[in-house]
Amino acid sequence: MDKQLSLTVNALDLFRLEGRRAVVTGGGRGLGEVMATALAQAGADVAVVSRTLDDCRATAEAIAGQTGRRAMAVAADVTRADEVERMASEVEQTLGPVDILINSAGVNVRGAAHELAESDWDLVVNVNLKAPFLCARRFGPRMCERGWGRIINMGSILSVIAMPGRAPYASAKAGVVNLTRVLALEWANSGVTVNAICPGPFATEINRPILNDPAKYKAFVEKLPIGRWGELHEIAGPALFLASDAASFITGSTLFVDGGWTAQ
Ligand SMILES: NC(=O)c1ccc[n+]([C@@H]2O[C@H](COP(=O)([O-])OP(=O)(O)OC[C@H]3O[C@@H](n4cnc5c(N)ncnc54)[C@H](OP(=O)(O)O)[C@@H]3O)[C@@H](O)[C@H]2O)c1
Numbered sequence: 001m002d003k004q005l006s007l008t009v010n011a012l013d014l015f016r017l018e019g020r021r022a023v024v025t026g027g028g029r030g031l032g033e034v035m036a037t038a039l040a041q042a043g044a045d046v047a048v049v050s051r052t053l054d055d056c057r058a059t060a061e062a063i064a065g066q067t068g069r070r071a072m073a074v075a076a077d078v079t080r081a082d083e084v085e086r087m088a089s090e091v092e093q094t095l096g097p098v099d100i101l102i103n104s105a106g107v108n109v110r111g112a113a114h115e116l117a118e119s120d121w122d123l124v125v126n127v128n129l130k131a132p133f134l135c136a137r138r139f140g141p142r143m144c145e146r147g148w149g150r151i152i153n154m155g156s157i158l159s160v161i162a163m164p165g166r167a168p169y170a171s172a173k174a175g176v177v178n179l180t181r182v183l184a185l186e187w188a189n190s191g192v193t194v195n196a197i198c199p200g201p202f203a204t205e206i207n208r209p210i211l212n213d214p215a216k217y218k219a220f221v222e223k224l225p226i227g228r229w230g231e232l233h234e235i236a237g238p239a240l241f242l243a244s245d246a247a248s249f250i251t252g253s254t255l256f257v258d259g260g261w262t263a264q
Contacts, residue, residue, distance in 0.1 A: 011246070014244060014245045014246040014248075015042055015240055015241070015244045015245075015246050016042055016043055016244070017039055017042040017043040017044040017100070017240075017243065017244060018042075018043035018044075019043070020039075020043065020044040020045070020099040020100055020243075021044060021045045021046075021047075021091075021095045021096055021097065021098050021099050021100070022036070022039045022044045022045070022046045022047070022098065022099065022100035022101070022102065022243070023046075023047045023049060023087075023088075023091055023098050023100070023101050023102070023135070023139065024036040024039070024046060024047070024048055024049065024102045024104055025049045025050065025078045025101075025102070025103050025104055025105040025131065025135060026049070026050055026103075026104035026105035026106055026154075027046070027047075027048035027049055027050060027056065027059060027102075027104065028048055028049075028050040028052055028055030028056040028058075028059050028073075029050070029055050029059070029204070029205060030104075030202075030204035030205055030206065030232075031104055031154070031199065031202060031204060031232070031235045032048075032050070032102065032104035032105070033048075033059050034232050034233065034235050034236050034239075035102050035104060035152075035235060035236065035239040035240075036048050036059065036063060036071075036102075037059075037062075037063050037066075037067070037236070038236035038237075038239055038240045039100060039102075039239070039240065039243055040063045040064075040066075040067040040069040040071060041067050042240055042243075042244065043069065044069065044099075044100060044243075045069050045070040045071065045095050045096075046060070046063060046069065046070075046071050046072075047060075047071075047072050047073075047074055047087075047090075047091040047094075047095060047098075048060045048063070048071060048072070048073050048074070049073075049074045049075075049076055049078065049087055049105075050075070050076075050105065051075060051076070051077050052075065053073060053075035056073030056074065056075060057073040059071075059073070060072055060073040061073075070094075070095060072090075072091065072094050072095060074087045074090050074091060078103075078105050078127070078131040078134065078135055079126040079127055079130055079131050079134070080134075081134050084131075084134045084135055084138050085138065088135075088138045088139065097142060097146060098139050098142070098143070099143065099146075099148060099149055099150065100149070100150045100151075100152075100243045101135055101136065101139045101140075101143075101149075101150070101151045101152070102151075102152045102154075102239060102243070103131060103132035103135055103136070103151070103152065103153045103154060104154045105127055105128075105131055106127060106128050106154060106206060107123060107124055107127045107128065107206065108124060108166075108169045108206050109123060109124050109168060109169070110165045110166060110169070110209060111165055112164070112165060113167040116167065116168065120168060121167075121168045123168075124168035124169050124172055125168055125171065125172045125175075127172075128154075128169065128172035128173060128175075128176065129172040129173075129175045129176055129179065132153045132154075132176060132179060133179060136151050136153075136179075136183055136194070139151070140183060140187055140192060140194075143187075143190070143191075143192045144187050144190035144191070144192050146191075147190065147191040148191045148192070149187070149190075149191065149192035149193070150192070150193055150242065150243045150244075150247075151183065151192065151193070151194040151195075152194075152195055152196070152197060152239060152242050152243060153176050153179065153180050153194070153195070153196045153197075154176070154196070154197055154198075154199070155173045155176045155177050155180075155196040155197065155198040155254060156169070156170075156173040156176075156198055156199060157198055157199070157200050157256070157258050157261050157262050158170040158173045158174075159173040159174050159176060159177045159196070159198050159254070160174070160177070160198070160262055161261075161262060173198075176196055177196050177198070177254055180194050180195060180196040180252060180254070181194075181252040184251040184252030184253075185252060188251055188252075193242075193247065193248070193250060193251035194251060194252065195242045195247070195250060195251060195252070195253045195254070195255065196253070196254045196255070197235070197238055197239065197242065197254075197255050197257055198254055198255065198256045198257065198258060198262070199230060199235060199257045199258060200224060200229075200230055200256075200257065200258030200259050200261045200262075201220050201224070201229045201230060202229060202230040202231075202232060202234075202235065203229055203232070204232070217229075223261055224258075224259040224260065224261055225259060225260030225261070225263065225264065226259035226260055227259075228259070229259075230257065230258075230259060234257065235257060238255050238257050241255075242255065
């Protein structure tokens with residue numbers, strides 16, 4: 001008799017996102033744009049969110065044109081609960097209930113701790129840590145009610161290592177990992193997973209000061225066992241994986257996409 005295989009589903013189908021609706025904060029450019037595109041390529045409708053409507057519109061139009069999925073743009077400052085509520089209502093009215101949230105909005109202000117202003121700390125901690133909390137708090141319970149959801153928070157290698165000149169960013173990104181774990185535990189039995197992606201260096205706006213300084217750029221390359229910075233498309237697979245049914249037994253976890261930096 002033919003053997004009955006234990007894998008009874010098509011593994012590739014687990015990555016399909018048809019019928020899902022996603023919100024990607026910071027989706028107007030950089031890693032958020034790549035992740036929003038990847039979700040749409042897999043079949044999801046997407047809402048692209050940042051403070052700059054033109055960026056979001058350009059990205060949403062390109063995604064819709066290239067994937068045939070619905071893609072909308074919403075301008076919102078996700079550090080403010082009222083803006084998060086307005087953004088969420090707009091998305092739900094246009095696309096329907098949200099199944100996938102990627103918190104990719106991020107900002108960095110570098111400098112020695114004693115030289116940073118209180119406003120630098122507040123900005124960096126609010127965008128990187130408070131905003132994921134506000135967005136998860138808005139969308140997570142509704143995902144729980146429907147019994148399926150995916151939340152992905154963007155940490156960093158600085159979630160687990162330290163570097164001089166990074167006090168607010170490293171503190172916020174460390175917080176992101178434990179926020180992820182707490183939310184994962186709170187929603188674990190409701191079909192909602194919460195995970196973090198911790199990237200190493202990718203050439204996006206947030207790294208402009210390093211990209212503009214050949215010595216700093218080279219110093220980063222020397223820290224990377226893979227011997228190079230990440231290429232933008234290399235964030236697409238990890239995001240799609242965690243957003244899909246392929247990662248249904250993974251929650252409260254942290255996926256390092258860092259060329260081996262934190263393996264050392
Ligand atoms: N690139 C890397 O090497 C790297 C490494 C580790 C972690 N990360 C993390 O990955 C995420 C994406 O970074 P990225 O490389 O794509 O950076 P990026 O190109 O600078 O994009 C950041 C995005 O966040 C948006 N944003 C900033 N403040 C916001 C706010 N208050 N409300 C709404 N949107 C806001 C920006 O748009 P507006 O300014 O127009 O609002 C932009 O769309 C961030 O969380 C970052 O910390 C990146």
